[in-house]
Amino acid sequence: MARRLPSQPPVLPGFSHMHVLGSGGFADVFLYEQNMPRRQVAVKVMLSEVVNDQVRQMFQAEANLMAQLSGHPSILTVYQASVSADGRPYLVMELCSSSLSERYRRERIPVADVMRIAVKIGSAIETAHRQGVLHRDIKPSNILMTAYGHPVLSDFGIAASLGESEPTEVVGLSIPWSAPEVLRDDTSGTVASEVWSLGATVYSLLAGRSPFEVMGGANTSADLMQRIEKGRIQSIGRTDVPPSLEAALQRSMSHRPEQRQASVLELVRDFQQVESELGVAQTPIEVAVDDWALATVADLEDRTRVRGSEGAPVASGARRRRRRSLEGSAASGGLDAGVRNSKAIPRSTGTRPEAKSPKRSQYLAWAVIAAAFVALVLVGISSLFLIRSSSSDIPQVSNIHASVTGSSVRFSWTDPGLRSGDTYVVTSGTDNKSTQTSSTFLAPITDGQQVCITVTVNRAGKNGPASAEKCAAAKGSS
DSSP, rough: OOOOOOOOOOOTEEEEEEEEEEOOOOOEEEEEEETTEEEEEEEEEEEEEGOSSHHHHHHHHHHHHHHHHTTTBBOEEEEEEEEEETTTTEEEOOBBBOHHHHHHHOOOOOHHHHHHHHHHHHHHHHHHHHHTTTTTOOOOEEEEEETOOOOEEETTTTETTTHHHHSSSSSOOOGGGGGGHHTSOOOOOHHHHHHHHHHHHHHHHHHHOTTTTTSSSSSOOOHHHHHHHTTTOOOOOOSSOOHHHHHHHHHHHHHSGGGGGHHHHHHHHHHHHHHHHHHHHHOOOOOOGGGGGGGGGHHHHHHOOBTTTTSSOOOOHHHHHHHHHHHHHGGGGGHHHHHHHHOOOOOOSSSSSOOOHHHHHHHHHHHHHHHHHHHHHHHHHHHHHHHHHOOOOOOOOOOEEEETTTTTTEEEEEOOOOOOOEEEEEEETTTTTEEEESSSEEOOOOTEEEEEEEEEEEEEEEEEEOOOOOEESSSOOO
């Protein structure tokens, strides 16, 4: 099927059109420059031929949902929503890269990177669920990357309220990442089906293909639906993927919804367990919980980072079970005696406990001051160590080549020695920045125009030295 041409970009007050970013079944996405404040933005514009009352309501619902949820660090930010002069609704959104949807097909993404993305996107989905919203189109192409390499969830276009999701409702389907009960029209979406879709998405990022796709085989919609219905999931086929991760993903894509993780949050905790198994720091879960609002920092740390004897996190339920078992064993003279001794609780003897002497109070005060001073010194030393360790040499990109073909210029360079987690920050013009892992960069160019870029390596949030500026003119190649 031939791809349609993008629609004409609308004239939007306060914005200057630059070029098209992508096209979908219901809308086109354009790059605009906002005049005040000056920044580049992505503008999603509905197609005039599909605009009707139902589509307008759907579009307005998407704008409202994303505005309510976009305060979350892993949900795409919406700046504005309106209707253009020619009657087409549009959304003005944060400009992000869709590089992830291309990257997982092109290269093997490290397991630790996939887990970081999975925890952050899972946190966004769980947040939406707690607001009573289903996304219903979770897939790799709806995970975008910000300029700083942070994954964000986009496209709530077919999202629905948890209480309003009905099997008879017609929605678009992304078959490779849709749960079997959704494909059978038993439901248009549930929390369980979203667990399935997140598991399928994470599987895809690891395997380089969707879970039921057969490389070199027939992968029509009918083929995929038949395989999904049978529920026979292939192994990811990577030796660096722990068996515990394979098991968690297999469970998330169980054919029977009741056998899956009970919530997206439970699946996210499985991913955190894998991070601990890999020996990397756990990615924080970014979910606001009402009853945590009044909790202290110590309470939050205690609730979210409880660790077992082997250093692995344990669930709160397991912690409670272990606490009960410890309390049960206190009769043998273990924990209970220690608690009584540490708290120095006097038994009822008919006399009042002896008061602390003034000298003892003074000694305690001086001890606290001395301990605080030592802690400050240690913090200063550790900070100096971190600063020095983080200022290690970050490689510099050199020898950028440029070639102009038609209306675009292709910049390329040699990998200077990227490590896992490093990214390139490509700066074109004054404010336009793109974060990527590919060593090529494609930019649009018009006659009489000159395009210049610099490339910087970002490591652990810190930029290294920038490359020499490389420019290309519209005609010829350099």
